[in-house]
Amino acid sequence: MTAFQELMTFQRETEALSGIAERLGWDQETVMPRGAADQRAEEMAALESVLHARRTDPRIEDWLARAEATTPAEARSLDLVARSYNRTTRIPARLATELARLVSRAQGIWAEARANEAPAAFLPTLEEVVRLKREAAACLSEGDLYDALLEDYEPGATHRQIGAMFDRMRPRLVALREKVLGAERRVPVIAAGFPEATQLRLARIAASAFGYDWTRGRLDLAVHPFCSGSGQDVRITTRVVEAEPFNCLYSTIHETGHACYEQAIEPAYLLTPLGRGASMGVHESQSRIYENQLGRSRAFTGWLFTRMVDAFGDFGVRDAEEFYAIVNRVSPGFIRTEADELHYNLHVMLRFDLERALIGGSLEVADLEEAWNARFEADFGVKVDKPSHGFLQDVHWSCGLFGYFPTYALGNVYAGCLNQAMRAAVPGLDAALAGGTAKPATDWLRENLQRHGSLRAPAETIAAACGFAPNEGPLLDYLEAKFGAIYGV
Amino acid sequence: MTAFQELMTFQRETEALSGIAERLGWDQETVMPRGAADQRAEEMAALESVLHARRTDPRIEDWLARAEATTPAEARSLDLVARSYNRTTRIPARLATELARLVSRAQGIWAEARANEAPAAFLPTLEEVVRLKREAAACLSEGDLYDALLEDYEPGATHRQIGAMFDRMRPRLVALREKVLGAERRVPVIAAGFPEATQLRLARIAASAFGYDWTRGRLDLAVHPFCSGSGQDVRITTRVVEAEPFNCLYSTIHETGHACYEQAIEPAYLLTPLGRGASMGVHESQSRIYENQLGRSRAFTGWLFTRMVDAFGDFGVRDAEEFYAIVNRVSPGFIRTEADELHYNLHVMLRFDLERALIGGSLEVADLEEAWNARFEADFGVKVDKPSHGFLQDVHWSCGLFGYFPTYALGNVYAGCLNQAMRAAVPGLDAALAGGTAKPATDWLRENLQRHGSLRAPAETIAAACGFAPNEGPLLDYLEAKFGAIYGV
Numbered sequence: 001m002t003a004f005q006e007l008m009t010f011q012r013e014t015e016a017l018s019g020i021a022e023r024l025g026w027d028q029e030t031v032m033p034r035g036a037a038d039q040r041a042e043e044m045a046a047l048e049s050v051l052h053a054r055r056t057d058p059r060i061e062d063w064l065a066r067a068e069a070t071t072p073a074e075a076r077s078l079d080l081v082a083r084s085y086n087r088t089t090r091i092p093a094r095l096a097t098e099l100a101r102l103v104s105r106a107q108g109i110w111a112e113a114r115a116n117e118a119p120a121a122f123l124p125t126l127e128e129v130v131r132l133k134r135e136a137a138a139c140l141s142e143g144d145l146y147d148a149l150l151e152d153y154e155p156g157a158t159h160r161q162i163g164a165m166f167d168r169m170r171p172r173l174v175a176l177r178e179k180v181l182g183a184e185r186r187v188p189v190i191a192a193g194f195p196e197a198t199q200l201r202l203a204r205i206a207a208s209a210f211g212y213d214w215t216r217g218r219l220d221l222a223v224h225p226f227c228s229g230s231g232q233d234v235r236i237t238t239r240v241v242e243a244e245p246f247n248c249l250y251s252t253i254h255e256t257g258h259a260c261y262e263q264a265i266e267p268a269y270l271l272t273p274l275g276r277g278a279s280m281g282v283h284e285s286q287s288r289i290y291e292n293q294l295g296r297s298r299a300f301t302g303w304l305f306t307r308m309v310d311a312f313g314d315f316g317v318r319d320a321e322e323f324y325a326i327v328n329r330v331s332p333g334f335i336r337t338e339a340d341e342l343h344y345n346l347h348v349m350l351r352f353d354l355e356r357a358l359i360g361g362s363l364e365v366a367d368l369e370e371a372w373n374a375r376f377e378a379d380f381g382v383k384v385d386k387p388s389h390g391f392l393q394d395v396h397w398s399c400g401l402f403g404y405f406p407t408y409a410l411g412n413v414y415a416g417c418l419n420q421a422m423r424a425a426v427p428g429l430d431a432a433l434a435g436g437t438a439k440p441a442t443d444w445l446r447e448n449l450q451r452h453g454s455l456r457a458p459a460e461t462i463a464a465a466c467g468f469a470p471n472e473g474p475l476l477d478y479l480e481a482k483f484g485a486i487y488g489v
Numbered sequence: 490m491t492a493f494q495e496l497m498t499f500q501r502e503t504e505a506l507s508g509i510a511e512r513l514g515w516d517q518e519t520v521m522p523r524g525a526a527d528q529r530a531e532e533m534a535a536l537e538s539v540l541h542a543r544r545t546d547p548r549i550e551d552w553l554a555r556a557e558a559t560t561p562a563e564a565r566s567l568d569l570v571a572r573s574y575n576r577t578t579r580i581p582a583r584l585a586t587e588l589a590r591l592v593s594r595a596q597g598i599w600a601e602a603r604a605n606e607a608p609a610a611f612l613p614t615l616e617e618v619v620r621l622k623r624e625a626a627a628c629l630s631e632g633d634l635y636d637a638l639l640e641d642y643e644p645g646a647t648h649r650q651i652g653a654m655f656d657r658m659r660p661r662l663v664a665l666r667e668k669v670l671g672a673e674r675r676v677p678v679i680a681a682g683f684p685e686a687t688q689l690r691l692a693r694i695a696a697s698a699f700g701y702d703w704t705r706g707r708l709d710l711a712v713h714p715f716c717s718g719s720g721q722d723v724r725i726t727t728r729v730v731e732a733e734p735f736n737c738l739y740s741t742i743h744e745t746g747h748a749c750y751e752q753a754i755e756p757a758y759l760l761t762p763l764g765r766g767a768s769m770g771v772h773e774s775q776s777r778i779y780e781n782q783l784g785r786s787r788a789f790t791g792w793l794f795t796r797m798v799d800a801f802g803d804f805g806v807r808d809a810e811e812f813y814a815i816v817n818r819v820s821p822g823f824i825r826t827e828a829d830e831l832h833y834n835l836h837v838m839l840r841f842d843l844e845r846a847l848i849g850g851s852l853e854v855a856d857l858e859e860a861w862n863a864r865f866e867a868d869f870g871v872k873v874d875k876p877s878h879g880f881l882q883d884v885h886w887s888c889g890l891f892g893y894f895p896t897y898a899l900g901n902v903y904a905g906c907l908n909q910a911m912r913a914a915v916p917g918l919d920a921a922l923a924g925g926t927a928k929p930a931t932d933w934l935r936e937n938l939q940r941h942g943s944l945r946a947p948a949e950t951i952a953a954a955c956g957f958a959p960n961e962g963p964l965l966d967y968l969e970a971k972f973g974a975i976y977g978v
Contacts, residue, residue: 012531013535013538016531016532016534016535016536017532017535017536017539019528019532020509020513020532020535020536023513023516023532024509024512027512027516031520031707032722033703033704033705033706033707033721033722033724034704035702035704035705035721035722036705036721036722037721038721039508039720039721039722039759039760040721040722042501042505042760043505043506043508043509043512045505046501046502046503046505046506046509047505047506047509049502050506050539213524214522215522215523215524216522216524216525217522218520218522231528232522232524232525232526232527232528232529233521233522233524233525233528233529235522270528271528271531
């Protein structure tokens with residue numbers, strides 16, 4: 001075997017073991033008995049220890065030094081292995097262990113502080129998380145600390161570039177939300193009962209309409225919906241709120257977007273460095289375009305309305321037009337995960353600015369709540385009424401996930417670009433959606449983006465699919481046109 | 490850390506990883522998408538390779554040489570680690586790989602041969618399995634080849650000892666079956682429909698009645714029911730045949746026996762060499778005593794009959810007395826897994842005698858079918874009508890599981906002993922069973938046997954619980970009394 005082949009054989013086993021860890025994560029969130037937590041933690045720790053030893057195996061350095069790529073795909077594979085090896089080995093074992101212990105403990109402390117509306121109980125822990133993440137970032141790069149962390153989620157992106165883009169987006173979003181909230185039209189909320197079994201049946205129909213391959217996946221319930229796995233085994237989860245049907249339905253379509261991406265990657269890339277989505281941002285572009293640009297489109301909601309009347313009977317919505325407005329109802333709220341398409345990016349930008357200030361050192365953890373509340377009032381026009389509606393709402397910081405938040409909004413920006421390119425390239429898309437299938441869209445996304453996995457860097461992945469460099473323009477145009485039409489503003 | 494502590498720390502991680510492999514096995518048989526088989530095979534192979542490297546890690550030999558036990562439990566732990574290490578390292582890597590590949594392939598060949606009633610298509614593969622298992626046995630021991638293999642399932646047992654016991658049992662069982670089948674009483678079979686959801690609800694009630702801890706387990710459907718896991722996460726599976734309710738119900742109670750054993754082991758033994766059941770035979774004693782001596786008792790079936798009438802309405806059975814006879818209906822059949830309590834051991838003895846002849850070299854694979862059919866006619870009074878009703882019916886030999894079969898009958902013998910001791914020690918047992926709970930019995934079994942895990946060798950485990958050395962007498966007495974009474978013979 002050549003050095004390249006030896007490295008890829010080793011890497012393949014590591015990927016397989018890492019797939020097992022992901023499968024255990026799925027098990028834990030869906031079917032694991034509640035009394036099994038301690039034992040599972042020990043099992044996961046044992047597996048993580050095996051994985052860490054493999055990822056820092058000194059033979060990798062030797063193989064990398066000797067391996068020769070004969071194709072661009074091989075060259076990209078070597079780059080990705082080198083990148084991962086360098087990042088993993090630069091963090092001293094002592095720091096990695098300390099961080100792992102801390103964030104595991106921190107999540108419990110955060111959850112309790114949030115439940116008790118007691119920020120002070122969480123601040124010392126968060127300070128410690130920030131301190132260790134800054135230390136880790138300094139190990140990873142001699143440059144900007146926040147960029148060093150961002151690299152884990154959106155390789156190649158910089159906070160300056162993202163920040164500049166967000167700064168261009170924010171005024172247009174704030175202006176649009178003010179126009180929409182000032183409009184005369186009042187969109188009602190649904191008030192009816194939607195039985196769980198029927199919601200789940202409809203969720204399955206929706207996942208099928210978006211091309212989810214059930215022979216290589218399954219749908220289960222989870223507290224926080226997620227997608228897990230790759231290749232031949234990509235599972236999605238959803239949740240059901242009996243008072244309204246959209247939580248289940250659009251969570252399912254969102255996770256179907258993530259899942260279809262992983263299911264569509266070239267089988268030859270399976271268990272290789274190219275075999276997963278290109279980045280968190282690119283992944284989110286798939287879940288978002290499925291959920292929003294396609295799933296909340298006039299065409300698809302028209303079809304969905306008929307299916308829902310079939311499934312639930314009269315649920316108090318007059319016609320497809322009103323249903324479309326309800327699905328896209330704009331309402332300012334404290335909680336990011338419940339936000340509409342228009343407000344969502346404002347939530348993300350707030351977190352992005354605060355977390356880069358925390359990591360950059362210009363904001364102290366002690367001042368975080370005040371900074372959050374001031375910014376929230378500026379962007380949303382409402383005062384935060386309690387910490388669980390404010391800076392304690394998201395789990396991310398307790399997990400040390402600094403650099404993760406911006407990928408949510410990047411995903412929306414990418415989805416905007418892809419939607420523009422796809423609509424130009426695919427005739428008859430709305431007719432298909434109105435008939436209950438997203439196939440022309442998902443075929444286009446599969447062919448132009450999904451099947452390539454990590455073959456290209458994230459921004460290049462989007463550019464190659466769209467034919468232009470990703471930018472915020474298409475998303476903002478789309479939002480202004482859509483919500484302008486719905487609200488007549 | 491002392492050498493003992495280092496060894497146990499290492500061992501604990503190995504046990505945790507091995508628990509993960511077991512969990513993946515559960516996933517594969519219950520929830521895995523059918524398109525995921527190839528990827529899962531690669532994941533399992535990667536994990537098995539990690540486990541094999543750990544089980545043959547040369548540091549174990551060094552730790553064993555230096556470790557000192559300060560308690561009997563520590564001494565037993567060292568013995569078990571040494572035993573496993575010696576067995577694993579004695580099989581050359583080349584042979585282990587060859588065997589693993591062969592049995593993986595052989596199961597498919599066996600399944601096809603069975604489906605096509607084409608024994609000739611399976612014989613060359615079976616010859617190869619027997620050849621490699623003999624080679625492995627010769628690596629494991631300089632003594633008897635079959636005993637070397639038996640050691641994997643029932644450590645400390647010998648085929649001479651088991652064979653002598655079976656030879657004492659067989660005439661009494663054959664005589665009993667002839668008396669019963671010659672009796673005037675004809676027990677009907679049930680002919681009704683039993684909806685799956687109701688069967689599963691009843692199965693859950695039954696598992697609860699036998700003390701299954703749902704906070705540390707769950708029940709799912711599987712093609713072949715099994716129990717999987719230990720400690721905090723012990724899952725059971727069952728199957729449903731809509732035409733009759735006993736497959737689901739008694740599979741569930743059987744697996745509940747296995748599960749309660751694993752759930753009851755001292756928490757301090759979890760992930761140590763003592764943390765699993767003592768042997769296949771001892772494990773089977775728990776599943777069998779739950780299923781048969783308790784679950785098919787007059788007292789429990791009386792309660793069950795009432796529950797079934799509640800659940801299914803009138804299903805054509807007159808009263809609890811007739812129901813008891815139906816649950817214990819004796820009927821000669823070709824298939825081991827469908828056999829009644831009386832015939833079951835005869836099925837096992839047949840396989841035991843044939844497989845020790847195969848491994849011992851006195852029977853050729855080419856002559857196996859003829860030998861099977863002759864023995865079956867002698868013990869069951871019926872000619873085998875096709876290979877799938879004969880020597881092709883069980884998967885075991887294709888998997889190389891030589892030495893496994895006798896543990897089924899050993900389990901029955903042990904269950905007979907435990908039943909005798911338990912009934913002497915626990916007053917009011919039948920009254921509790923008649924009231925729908927096996928608690929006094931399961932408490933006794935937990936206290937006297939289950940909680941000790943692998944602290945003692947298998948036969949000692951039974952002897953310590955019963956107060957006498959295990960022997961076939963109690964089981965035969967029980968069977969003769971029970972079926973004599975039901976059939977009036």
